[in-house]
Amino acid sequence: MNSAQFFNLTTIGYFASMVLFLVYLIARSPKIALAATAVAWAGFAANTAGIALRYFEAVEMGYNQAPLSNLYESVVFFAWSILLVYLLMDLKYKQRAVGAFVIPFAFIGMTWAQLGLDDAIAPLVPALQSNWLTYHVITCFLGYAGFAIACGASIMYLILDTQKSKDNKNGILALFPDIRVLDDINYKAIMFGFPMLTLGIITGAAWANYAWGTYWSWDPKETWSLIVWFVYAAFLHARFTRGWVGKRAAWLSIIGFAATIFCYLGVNLVLSGLHSYGGA
Amino acid sequence: MTTPKHNLLHSVWNFFCSLKLTIFTLILLALTSIIGTVIQQNRSPEEYIRQYGEGLYTLFERLQFFDMYRAWWFLALLILFCLNLIACSIKRLPGVWKTVREPSLTMAPDTLLTLANHTRFDSRQNAEETAQALSESLSSRFARPVLTRTEDGLHLFAQKAAWARFGVYVTHLSILIIFIGAIIGNIWGYKAFVNIVEGDQVNQVWPRGGGEPIDLGFTVRCDSFSVTYYDGSLRPKEYASVLDVIEDGQEVISDRKIIVNTPLNYKGITFYQSSYGPAGPATTRMRVTPKGGSPLVAINREGEHTPLPNGYSFAVTGYAQSYQGMGPAVQMHVNTPDGRHGNPFIVLQNFPDFDSRRGGEFAFALLDYKQPQYTGLQVNKDPGVWVVWIGCLLLILGTMAAFMISHRRIWITIEPKGEGSVVHMGASAHRNQAAFALYFDELKKDLTKNLVA
Numbered sequence: 001m002n003s004a005q006f007f008n009l010t011t012i013g014y015f016a017s018m019v020l021f022l023v024y025l026i027a028r029s030p031k032i033a034l035a036a037t038a039v040a041w042a043g044f045a046a047n048t049a050g051i052a053l054r055y056f057e058a059v060e061m062g063y064n065q066a067p068l069s070n071l072y073e074s075v076v077f078f079a080w081s082i083l084l085v086y087l088l089m090d091l092k093y094k095q096r097a098v099g100a101f102v103i104p105f106a107f108i109g110m111t112w113a114q115l116g117l118d119d120a121i122a123p124l125v126p127a128l129q130s131n132w133l134t135y136h137v138i139t140c141f142l143g144y145a146g147f148a149i150a151c152g153a154s155i156m157y158l159i160l161d162t163q164k165s166k167d168n169k170n171g172i173l174a175l176f177p178d179i180r181v182l183d184d185i186n187y188k189a190i191m192f193g194f195p196m197l198t199l200g201i202i203t204g205a206a207w208a209n210y211a212w213g214t215y216w217s218w219d220p221k222e223t224w225s226l227i228v229w230f231v232y233a234a235f236l237h238a239r240f241t242r243g244w245v246g247k248r249a250a251w252l253s254i255i256g257f258a259a260t261i262f263c264y265l266g267v268n269l270v271l272s273g274l275h276s277y278g279g280a
Numbered sequence: 281m282t283t284p285k286h287n288l289l290h291s292v293w294n295f296f297c298s299l300k301l302t303i304f305t306l307i308l309l310a311l312t313s314i315i316g317t318v319i320q321q322n323r324s325p326e327e328y329i330r331q332y333g334e335g336l337y338t339l340f341e342r343l344q345f346f347d348m349y350r351a352w353w354f355l356a357l358l359i360l361f362c363l364n365l366i367a368c369s370i371k372r373l374p375g376v377w378k379t380v381r382e383p384s385l386t387m388a389p390d391t392l393l394t395l396a397n398h399t400r401f402d403s404r405q406n407a408e409e410t411a412q413a414l415s416e417s418l419s420s421r422f423a424r425p426v427l428t429r430t431e432d433g434l435h436l437f438a439q440k441a442a443w444a445r446f447g448v449y450v451t452h453l454s455i456l457i458i459f460i461g462a463i464i465g466n467i468w469g470y471k472a473f474v475n476i477v478e479g480d481q482v483n484q485v486w487p488r489g490g491g492e493p494i495d496l497g498f499t500v501r502c503d504s505f506s507v508t509y510y511d512g513s514l515r516p517k518e519y520a521s522v523l524d525v526i527e528d529g530q531e532v533i534s535d536r537k538i539i540v541n542t543p544l545n546y547k548g549i550t551f552y553q554s555s556y557g558p559a560g561p562a563t564t565r566m567r568v569t570p571k572g573g574s575p576l577v578a579i580n581r582e583g584e585h586t587p588l589p590n591g592y593s594f595a596v597t598g599y600a601q602s603y604q605g606m607g608p609a610v611q612m613h614v615n616t617p618d619g620r621h622g623n624p625f626i627v628l629q630n631f632p633d634f635d636s637r638r639g640g641e642f643a644f645a646l647l648d649y650k651q652p653q654y655t656g657l658q659v660n661k662d663p664g665v666w667v668v669w670i671g672c673l674l675l676i677l678g679t680m681a682a683f684m685i686s687h688r689r690i691w692i693t694i695e696p697k698g699e700g701s702v703v704h705m706g707a708s709a710h711r712n713q714a715a716f717a718l719y720f721d722e723l724k725k726d727l728t729k730n731l732v733a
Contacts, residue, residue, distance in 0.1 A: 062511075123510045126519055126540035126553075184714075195679040202672045211541045213552045213660035214471070215668060216462070218349045220317040227310045234306035241299045259310070271317055 003057055004119060006050030007076060011114055013043025014079070014107040021100035025175055033096035040103060044083040047110075051080060054121070063123045068137040071268065072117040077137065078264070079106040079113075081145035085192070089149055093185060095177040101152035132207030140200030140225075144260050146193025147232070151257035153185040154250035161247055183246060186253050187239060194232050201225050220271040224263035231256040296367035305361045312357065316348040362456060369452045376449070380442045385428045386435040387691040387706065395691075395706035396713060397720040403731040407434050407694045407701040410731060414692055414703070417727050422690060433701075436692040445710065447681030454678050457671030464664030470494060472659040476502035477559040478652050481526070485659040496549060496659075498527040503535065505556055505655040514602060519553050521655040548661055555656030564596045564610060565648040567632070571641055588642060591617030597624065599649055606630060610646055686711035690723075703731070 020036030054067040067073045086102045113119075124133075160179050176182070204222070209215040216222060235252045238244035295301065319340065320327075328346065329337045344351030392398055403410040411427060411434040418425045418438050425438035472485040472494055481501035484493040503522040510517045518539050525533035525546050538544045544551045561582040569575040570589055578594070580586040585593040596612045603609030607630040614622040627635050632645035690707040705724070709716035 123515060123517065126516060129518075130541045191683040195676070195683055198679050199676055202676065205672070206669075209665065210543070211552070212554070213543065213550050213658055213662070215665065218316060218321065223313050223317045223349075227313050230306045230310035230313070234303045234310070237299055237302045237306070241303065244303060267317070 001053075003050045003054035006046050006053060007110065007114060009046040010043050010050055010076075010079070011107070011110040013039055013046055014083075014103055014110055017043055017099070018103045018107050021096070021103060025097060025100055028175055030096075033099075036099055037090060037096065040083065040099065041087065043106075044080070044087060047076070047080045047083060051076065058121050061121060061123075063121070065124050065129075066134045066137075068134060069124050069128060070118070070122065072113050072119045074137065074141070075109045075113040075117065078141050078144060079109040081141040082106045082109070082148050085142065085145040085149055085189070089185065089189065093177070093181065095181060095185070097175045097177060098149075098152060098156065098185065101156055102149050105148045105152070127211055130207060130211065132203060132210065136200060136203040136207055139196050139203055143193045143196035143198075143200050144264060146189045146196060147228075147253075147257045147260045150186045150189035150193065150253045153182045153189065154253040157182040157186065157250040158247065158254075161250070183249070186250065190232055190235060190253065190256075194229075194236060197225070197229060197232065201229060221263065221267045224259070224267050228256060228259045228263050231259055293367065296363050297371045298364075299368070301360075301364050302368065305357065305364055309357055309361060312348075312354060315345055319345050319348075321349070322347055358459075362459065365452050365455060369449050373449055376445050380445055383437060383439060383442070383689070385426055385437045386430055386432075387693060388432070389693050389695070389702075389704040392691055392693060392704045392706035395708050397708065397717055398704070398706040399724050399728075400702065400704050401728055401732055402697065403694070403701045403703050405700060405731060407696045410434075410694050410701045410703060411436060413731060414694075414727060418690065418692075421723060421726060422688075425690070425692070433693055433695040436694075437689070439687065439689040441685050442687050444681045444685035444687050447678050447683075447685065450674050450678030451682055452678075454671045454674035457674060458668050459671075461664040461667030461669075461671055464667055465662040466664075469660070469662040469664060473554065473657065474500075474659055475557075475654045475656050476500065476521075477654040478502055478504050481524075498525055498532070498546065500525055500551065500657075502655050505653040507556070509601070512605070519556060521553055521657070523551065548663060550660050550662075552658040552660070553655065554658040556653050557656065559652045559654040562596075562599065562649060562651040564599075564646070564650075566627075567645040567647055568594075569636070569643045569645075571643075577647070585615060588614070592641060594642070594644075599651070603628060608646070608649060610649060612644065614640065614642060683711075686716065688716060688719075703728075 017036050017040040020032055020039060024032040024036055051067050054073070058065055058067065068077055082102065082105055086099070086106075090096070090099070156176055157179060160173060160176050160182065163173055177185070201222075204225070205215040208217070208222075231252065235249060235256060238249055238252060323346070325337070325341075328340070332340065340346060344353070348354055389400075393400065405413065414436055415425055415427065418436065423438040423440045425436040428435040428437070470487055472487045474482050474485040476482055479502070481499050483496050483499045485496060486493050501524040503524060505519075505521045507516055508518045508520075509515060520537050520539045523533070523536050523538055523544055524531055525536075525544075533544070533546060536544050538551060538553050540553050543553070561584075564580045564582070566578050566580065567575050568578050568588060573589070576589075578586050578588065580594065580596050582596055585595045587593045592614055594612055594614045596610050598611035600609050600611075603626060606628050609626050609628045611624055611626055613624045616622065622640075625635075625638060625640075627644045627646050629646040629649070635645065636643035687710040688707070689709075690705065692706075693704045695702045695704075705727070707716070707720050707723075
C-alpha cells in the first residue's frame with residue numbers, strides 16, 4: 001500500500017465517523033457514539049500511517065524531507081493534528097457529541113486535499129530546506145487544531161444558548177454537554193492552542209531570521225498570525241472580565257478560528273507574500 | 281477628601297489598568313493589522329494610483345496605509361498596548377508577590393471549610409502526633425509543609441508550583457523585552473545589500489531604501505557562485521556562494537560556502553544568499569571540425585564573432601541550461617566569408633556528434649559554457665536580535681507556566697479534642713480545578729488512612 005491509499009482510508013474513516021456521530025445525535029445510542037469514536041481512531045491511525053509512508057516515499061525519491069512541504073501535505077497534517085487534539089480531549093472529557101462538530105473539519109480538509117490539491121512529491125526549493133520548517137509547521141498546526149476544537153465547542157455553545165431560554169432540552173440537544181463544560185472545553189482548547197501558536201510564530205521568526213536576516217517583516221502571513229494571536233489573547237483576557245464570557249467568548253473563539261483559517265489558507269490563495277508557495 | 285487633580289490622576293491610572301482596555305486594544309490591533317495585508321506596503325505612488333485611483337490614493341496616503349506598520353497611529357496603538365500591559369502588571373504584581381512570598385500559613389477552621397476542596401475528620405492520635413504523621417505524608421506525597429503553632433492548635437501549610445503565578449507577568453515582561461530588542465535593532469542595526477561579481481571583493485554595502493554606502497570594516501570576496509538543479513528538472517536545489525573575509529590584509533575566513541538558510545556571520549554582520557544574476561558576457565569553448573579537416577578549439581565571447589578558417593565566423597546568441605530536456609545547449613549561427621548571416625541552429629552539450637549530421641561547413645561540439653555570475657547578498661546587522669530571542673524564550677516559558685502549571689495549596693488545622701484531635705483540611709488550585717479535585721480526593725484517602733478514629 002502507498003500513502004495515497006492510506007489517505008483514502010483516512011477520508012473514508014473520517015466520513016464514517018462524522019456520519020456515526022450525526023446518527024448518534026439523532027438515535028442517542030451510546031453504542032453508536034463508541035463506534036464513531038472507534039472509527040475516528042482507525043481513521044487517525046490510517047492518517048498517521050499515510051504521513052509516515054509519504055516520508056519514506058520522499059526518501060526513496062532521494063529527497064530527505066518531512067512530509068510538510070506543500071499545501072496537500074499540510075492539509076493532511078492539519079487533519080491529523082485536529083484528530084490528535086480531539087482524541088486527547090475525548091479521552092479526558094468523554095463528551096461524544098463534540099465529535100459531530102469537530103470531525104467535519106478534518107473530513108473537509110482530507111476531501112479537499114484529495115480532490116483539489118496536487119499530491120506530487122516535489123523536492124524543496126532552497127529557502128524551505130531547513131529543520132525549522134518541521135518545528136514551525138508542527139507547532140503551528142497543533143495550535144490550529146486546538147482552535148478548531150474550541151470553535152466546534154463554541155458552535156455547540158451558541159446552539160445550546162439559543163435553546164436555553166425555551167428550556168426544552170429535548171431531542172439532539174439533550175446529548176450536548178452541559179453549557180459550562182462546553183465553555184470549559186473552549187477555554188482549555190485555546191489554552192493549549194495559544195502557547196502552540198506562540199511557539200509557531202517564534203519558530204517561524206527564528207527561521208526567517210536565519211534564512212533572510214529578518215525575524216519580522218510584516219509579510220501578510222506573519223501579520224495574519226499576529227492577528228490570530230491578538231484575537232486569542234483578547235479571548236484569554238476576556239475570561240477575567242464580566243460580560244466578556246460565555247456567549248461573547250464563544251463568538252470570539254469562532255472569529256479566531258475564521259482568522260486562523262484565513263491565516264492558513266486565505267493568505268496563500270488570496271494575498272501574496274513569502275508563504276505563497278503553498279498556493280502553487 | 282481627594283483633590284480634583286488627584287482624582288484625574290486616579291482615573292488615568294484606572295484607565296490604563298483596565299482589562300477592558302486590554303481587550304479593546306487587542307481587537308483594535310487585530311482589525312487594523314488587516315489593512316496592511318490587503319493593501320500592499322511600500323510600493324511606488326504610480327502603482328497605487330493605477331490600482332486605487334487618485335481619490336483613494338490621496339486618502340490612503342493621508343491615513344498612512346501604504347506604510348501602516350510604521351504609521352504614527354499604529355505605533356500609538358502599540359504604545360497604548362504596552363502601557364496597558366505595564367499598568368496592569370504593576371497593579372496586580374504586589375498582590376501575587378505577597379501570595380507567593382508570604383502565604384498565609386494558618387487558616388481558621390471555618391474559613392478552611394469554605395475552600396473548594398475540604399474535609400474534616402477526627403484523629404485518634406493527639407494533635408502533635410497527628411501533625412507529625414500528616415507532615416510526613418504530605419512531604420512524601422505533595423510538598424514539605426510549614427508547621428505553625430497558635431493557641432487554636434497546630435497548622436500545616438504546603439504548596440506546589442507557587443512560581444506559576446508569575447507566568448503571566450513573565451509573559452507580559454517578555455513582550456516588552458521583544459519590543460526593546462526590536463527598537464535596538466532599528467536604531468543601531470541596518471539592512472543592506474551588495475552584489476559581488478565572482479572574483480571581485482567589496483568593503484562597502486548599500487542600505488536598502490537608499491542612502492550612503494556603509495563601510496563594513498573588512499573586505500568580502502566572492503570566489504565563485506553556483507546554482508545546482510534537481511536531476512532532470514529546472515527546480516533549483518541550491519544557490520551557493522563561496523566567500524572569503526579579509527581583514528587588515530589577512531584572510532580571516534577562507535572558502536566559506538554560504539547557501540540559502542546557511543548565512544555567514546562575521547563581527548555581528550550577517551551575509552545571506554539572496555539573489556544572483558549574470559555579470560558580463562559569457563565565454564563558450566567549442567570544438568569545431570571543418571568539413572574534411574581536423575578539429576580545433578575555438579573560444580567565443582557572447583556578442584562577438586569568432587573567426588573560423590577560410591573567412592567564416594560564428595557567434596553564440598543564446599544558452600539554455602536544459603533545452604527540451606536534453607541538457608545544456610547553445611543557439612548559434614555561422615557567417616559566410618561575404619558576411620551573410622547563416623540560419624541559427626542548436627548545439628547540445630550532451631550530444632557532441634550530433635551537429636555533424638546538420639551537414640554544415642563546420643560541425644560544432646559544445647565543450648564548455650561559462651557565464652560569470654554576481655552573487656546578491658543581503659547584509660544585516662541587528663544588535664537587538666539577542667534581546668528579541670531572550671524575550672521569545674521568556675514568552676514561551678511564561679505562556680507555558682501561565683496555562684499549563686497550577687499553583688496548588690493545602691492548609692491543615694489540627695485542634696486537640698480529648699485523647700485525639702480534629703483535623704480540618706482545605707486545598708485550592710489556581711488552575712485546572714477539576715483535575716485537582718480528583719487529586720485531592722486521592723490525597724485525602726492517603727493522609728487519613730492511619731489516623732481516622
